[in-house]
Amino acid sequence: xxxxxxxxxxxxxxxxxRPIIARAGVINKADGSAMFRIGRTTAYAAVYxxxxxxPKHLQDPKKGVLRCNYNMMPFSAEERVRxxxxxxxxxxxxxxxxxxxxxxxxxxxxxxxxxxxxxLIETDAGSRCAGICAASIALADAGIIxxxxxxxxxxxxxxxxxxxxxxxxxxxxxxLDVADIPIAMIPSTEEIxxxxxxxxxxxxxxxxxxxxxxxxxxxxAEVQRKALKEKYKG
Amino acid sequence: MMNQDLKAHINEALKKGxxxxxxxxxxxxxxxxxxxxxxxAEGSALVKCGDTEVxxxxxxxxxxxxxxxxxxxxxxxxxxxxxxxxxxxxxxxxSIDAIEVARVIDRGIREGKTINTKKLCIEKGECVWTVxxxxxxxxxxxxxxxxxxxxxxxxxxxxxMLEVNDNKVVYGKRTKQSLPIMSMPVPVTIxxxxxxxxxxxTEAEEAVLDARLTVSILEDGTLxxxxxxxxxxxxxxxxxxxxxxxxxxxxxIRRKIxxxx
Numbered sequence: 001x002x003x004x005x006x007x008x009x010x011x012x013x014x015x016x017x018r019p020i021i022a023r024a025g026v027i028n029k030a031d032g033s034a035m036f037r038i039g040r041t042t043a044y045a046a047v048y049x050x051x052x053x054x055p056k057h058l059q060d061p062k063k064g065v066l067r068c069n070y071n072m073m074p075f076s077a078e079e080r081v082r083x084x085x086x087x088x089x090x091x092x093x094x095x096x097x098x099x100x101x102x103x104x105x106x107x108x109x110x111x112x113x114x115x116x117x118x119x120l121i122e123t124d125a126g127s128r129c130a131g132i133c134a135a136s137i138a139l140a141d142a143g144i145i146x147x148x149x150x151x152x153x154x155x156x157x158x159x160x161x162x163x164x165x166x167x168x169x170x171x172x173x174x175x176l177d178v179a180d181i182p183i184a185m186i187p188s189t190e191e192i193x194x195x196x197x198x199x200x201x202x203x204x205x206x207x208x209x210x211x212x213x214x215x216x217x218x219x220x221a222e223v224q225r226k227a228l229k230e231k232y233k234g
Numbered sequence: 235m236m237n238q239d240l241k242a243h244i245n246e247a248l249k250k251g252x253x254x255x256x257x258x259x260x261x262x263x264x265x266x267x268x269x270x271x272x273x274x275a276e277g278s279a280l281v282k283c284g285d286t287e288v289x290x291x292x293x294x295x296x297x298x299x300x301x302x303x304x305x306x307x308x309x310x311x312x313x314x315x316x317x318x319x320x321x322x323x324x325x326x327x328x329s330i331d332a333i334e335v336a337r338v339i340d341r342g343i344r345e346g347k348t349i350n351t352k353k354l355c356i357e358k359g360e361c362v363w364t365v366x367x368x369x370x371x372x373x374x375x376x377x378x379x380x381x382x383x384x385x386x387x388x389x390x391x392x393x394x395m396l397e398v399n400d401n402k403v404v405y406g407k408r409t410k411q412s413l414p415i416m417s418m419p420v421p422v423t424i425x426x427x428x429x430x431x432x433x434x435x436t437e438a439e440e441a442v443l444d445a446r447l448t449v450s451i452l453e454d455g456t457l458x459x460x461x462x463x464x465x466x467x468x469x470x471x472x473x474x475x476x477x478x479x480x481x482x483x484x485x486x487i488r489r490k491i492x493x494x495x
Binding site: 028030031044051071073074075079084119 | 274278285287289291312314318319325327328366372373405406
């Protein structure tokens with residue numbers, strides 16, 4: 001189908017992400033940490049653990065617990081974000097956990113918890129995906145046993161056109177239909193660990209979006225690995 | 235977490251004038267101030283001091299004035315001890331420690347008349363500017379009140395007013411006008427451990443403190459806010475020494491803030 005969205009607002013190619021910066025080991029007090037910036041959206045993640053889980057009744061003698069906490073700093077959006085958990089932030093914390101769980105070997109940490117704290121210091125769309133990318137680097141930096149990275153990016157369908165990494169202006173396009181589809185993937189197996197969609201798209205468009213995002217996520221995983229190598233190259 | 239061995243060790247070392255990280259008693263860690271780090275904030279600053287790293291952001295809004303000050307803007311300072319920044323911090327509503335940090339920073343800025351709140355009145359009794367400053371540690375290794383206070387001042391200095399349309403804020407439309415800033419009340423916290431006074435404590439030093447005193451100091455040496463903390467009492471002589479030291483240190487820090495702006 002013909003799209004009326006033939007040129008991106010910021011001039012990027014349709015499959016092009018905004019500039020990405022990733023760094024491992026940015027928070028000295030944490031067991032592992034990372035910063036992931038895509039465009040202006042900047043996520044910090046810190047991993048604490050494995051450590052003893054309290055309250056004790058939550059402990060599992062067979063495997064550890066992964067606990068993620070996503071939070072936007074009050075000044076990270078145009079309007080001030082009220083401190084403390086919201087329905088939105090709690091849902092994102094939950095889906096972040098599910099996005100990371102498949103790669104973390106929790107069987108190695110019985111009765112323990114691995115805490116992942118994600119703070120968004122500045123946002124311009126795509127914050128849950130940036131959070132997942134930062135968290136994945138931070139988990140590896142903490143030495144948590146993992147099967148692979150998890151890479152994530154928001155994908156979109158704007159008036160039948162598939163675009164990668166929507167920014168805030170694109171999310172709020174008034175006259176065109178916009179679907180925002182955050183996707184997280186284990187690059188080596190191409191398994192999808194996060195899939196959400198806000199807005200309208202056909203089934204065919206959704207699958208085209210997934211196909212299109214695969215190579216992008218593999219490139220993002222390379223950036224994540226590079227950040228780790230930078231820290232440990234000695 | 236009070237560790238008797240650590241306390242004895244820190245105390246013994248301090249008697250010889252040595253600190254765990256090799257600093258002198260009256261020596262700060264290296265302070266680095268960067269402003270304008272958050273594009274979504276009206277003003278922002280990132281301050282590093284040793285392993286402590288604090289980010290402060292200013293957001294502006296329009297709201298109703300308080301009934302007792304109908305022609306003045308409203309100032310709100312918030313802080314949270316983010317669990318991201320230290321293994322000891324937990325999720326949940328702000329702890330009493332976080333509330334104290336926010337209130338002490340708030341008191342310095344408010345009582346030091348840092349912001350000319352009268353100039354933030356849009357319509358008397360109806361609508362005024364609200365200045366919300368949030369001070370959050372990214373990495374916590376002690377001295378949050380001082381470092382956070384410096385970050386808050388730098389962020390306020392960095393802030394630009396927003397456009398207004400029909401008494402509503404137009405977010406993202408920044409003007410060239412700065413906030414009406416009138417003073418720079420620098421907070422300096424002095425710790426008493428045994429018979430020793432130190433500045434800029436690390437987390438380990440804070441864990442073994444006997445008493446502390448935060449002094450907010452204006453350009454001309456006037457004091458504008460005080461807060462005593464810790465379980466031990468202070469003699470008048472202690473307080474005198476602590477304030478003298480704080481006033482001396484505030485001059486260096488004020489110079490650092492101006493250099494960064």
